[in-house]
């Protein structure tokens with residue numbers, strides 16, 4: 001019986017083989033690779049992953065897709081299908097001790113893009129890399145770059161190719177832990193059913209251990225305060241959200257080399273780190 005796609009689970013299945021191939025090529029897979037696939041759906045990507053990777057662990061929430069998937073891969077010893085919600089998975093437990101090296105490759109369910117990315121970044125054992133299909137607009141937001149900041153003042157790891165001056169909490173969160181880049185764009189006509197938005201494949205590499213510690217918590221407290229009201233300046237947002245004197249905030253902002261009129265969207269991860277140290 002033909003599966004009826006569930007909109008509420010973000011089920012837009014990839015139907016263009018050349019796109020599947022490009023995703024697989026981007027991942028540079030070998031028999032040593034252990035891959036986690038989020039949302040295998042009907043298994044188009046899983047099938048190609050299984051040809052290249054040593055092991056594929058595919059986690060699918062929709063129980064009606066599990067039997068067809070198990071059938072499709074019954075002769076493939078390197079594919080394991082798990083019926084679970086990726087956001088309720090205990091990642092360290094799933095990975096076990098010996099599986100600390102792995103890649104995440106997925107055409108993501110778009111309604112939970114950010115929590116999925118966070119799950120794999122804010123962990124003791126982040127993946128070697130993630131190759132993810134996401135909504136194009138979200139991809140652009142993730143790789144956004146700050147404006148008016150000389151490139152040489154930023155560490156190589158954090159330079160991205162996004163639109164300048166469009167930083168968001170999402171961009172800061174990803175770029176704090178890793179280096180994101182857009183690999184290629186994918187038109188909506190490549191999916192069935194056709195979604196309302198175009199997509200893009202992104203690659204996230206260089207992730208550091210992301211277990212939130214006291215320092216990280218402080219960092220994100222300041223970032224959230226800075227972004228609290230979109231149209232307000234950084235000084236206004238920081239002073240009102242963190243209950244600090246405006247004058248004191250202004251001095252610290254200047255000390256970091258930023259203009260008093262700066263807005264949160266213009267700050268790099270390095271700027272946020274410097275401000276955090278000075279402010280709280």
Ligand code: SAM
Nearest residue numbers: 009012013014039040041060061085086107109
């Ligand atoms: N990989 C397939 C493809 O490329 O055609 C399907 C991709 S589709 C965009 C997203 C898949 O994620 C769907 O199969 C959906 O059921 C699954 N999914 C949605 N929410 C999920 C969750 N919380 N945990 C695991 N899988 C989920």
